[in-house]
Amino acid sequence: MKWYVVGERKLSPFSWFLGGRGIGKTFSAIDFVLHPEEYGHPELAGGKFLYLRNTDKQIELSKKEKGNPFKKYNAKKGTLVKIEGKSDEIAEITNVITDEEGKEQKVQVGYAAGLSVVGNVRGIDFSDVKIIIFDEFNQRKKLTFNQFTEFYDFYETANRNREFEEPPEPPIYVLFLSNTQHLNNALLAGFNLITPIEQTIKAGQYTWRRYPHSVYLCDAPEIAEQKKKTVLYMATEGTKQY
Numbered sequence: 405m406k407w408y409v410v411g412e413r414k415l416s417p418f419s420w421f422l423g424g425r426g427i428g429k430t431f432s433a434i435d436f437v438l439h440p441e442e443y444g445h446p447e448l449a450g451g452k453f454l455y456l457r458n459t460d461k462q463i464e465l466s467k468k469e470k471g472n473p474f475k476k477y478n479a480k481k482g483t484l485v486k487i488e489g490k491s492d493e494i495a496e497i498t499n500v501i502t503d504e505e506g507k508e509q510k511v512q513v514g515y516a517a518g519l520s521v522v523g524n525v526r527g528i529d530f531s532d533v534k535i536i537i538f539d540e541f542n543q544r545k546k547l548t549f550n551q552f553t554e555f556y557d558f559y560e561t562a563n564r565n566r567e568f569e570e571p572p573e574p575p576i577y578v579l580f581l582s583n584t585q586h587l588n589n590a591l592l593a594g595f596n597l598i599t600p601i602e603q604t605i606k607a608g609q610y611t612w613r614r615y616p617h618s619v620y621l622c623d624a625p626e627i628a629e630q631k632k633k634t635v636l637y638m639a640t641e642g643t644k645q646y
């Protein structure tokens with residue numbers, strides 16, 4: 405069965421993945437940020453990644469075993485990636501690795517934060533971050549803050565001057581992930597992406613690219629066919645949810 409693999413796409417600094425539930429977006433994005441060199445991006449290796457959600461509450465839930473966004477990845481890959489840390493600090497993402505002597509040790513591989521918190525902070529040093537996963541950026545529940553403004557300010561802080569310092573570094577790459585719910589989203593509007601996405605849909609296409617953006621309307625036909633055979637989709641055939 406062919407799952408959707410984020411790392412197989414041509415990535416831009418801002419890469420947007422809008423697609424159905426459970427087709428492999430988050431799973432493959434996690435694999436990419438942990439092993440970017442295996443997907444042809446050695447320039448993004450050797451640093452840490454940031455797992456970003458809209459709110460700090462979502463991060464707090466992600467620290468619990470039941471809410472761990474890496475739980476399925478751990479089960480499939482035999483890893484022990486998890487989010488941990490105090491509620492008043494930027495959370496850390498850790499993994500347990502085996503060193504050359506066969507001893508297991510916990511290492512930090514990234515950070516986790518809510519945009520509602522880090523968007524207002526100017527003093528945090530994210531100079532070691534090379535990739536961001538912004539998971540479920542386009543949610544149904546209305547946010548109490550300006551998502552585009554907060555992200556703009558946060559990215560400016562995190563990216564700093566790395567693109568023109570000596571030696572210059574690549575900008576932070578961001579993987580924006582979302583289920584296909586609606587296009588009424590502050591980030592899509594702020595980056596002027598709503599009209600191009602609408603035009604792409606009307607043209608029956610799945611990709612729109614204009615640097616520094618790449619937009620992918622994720623298509624996984626094999627998964628879609630399998631979903632049609634599950635009890636929930638058989639029970640809701642002909643409805644809006646279907």
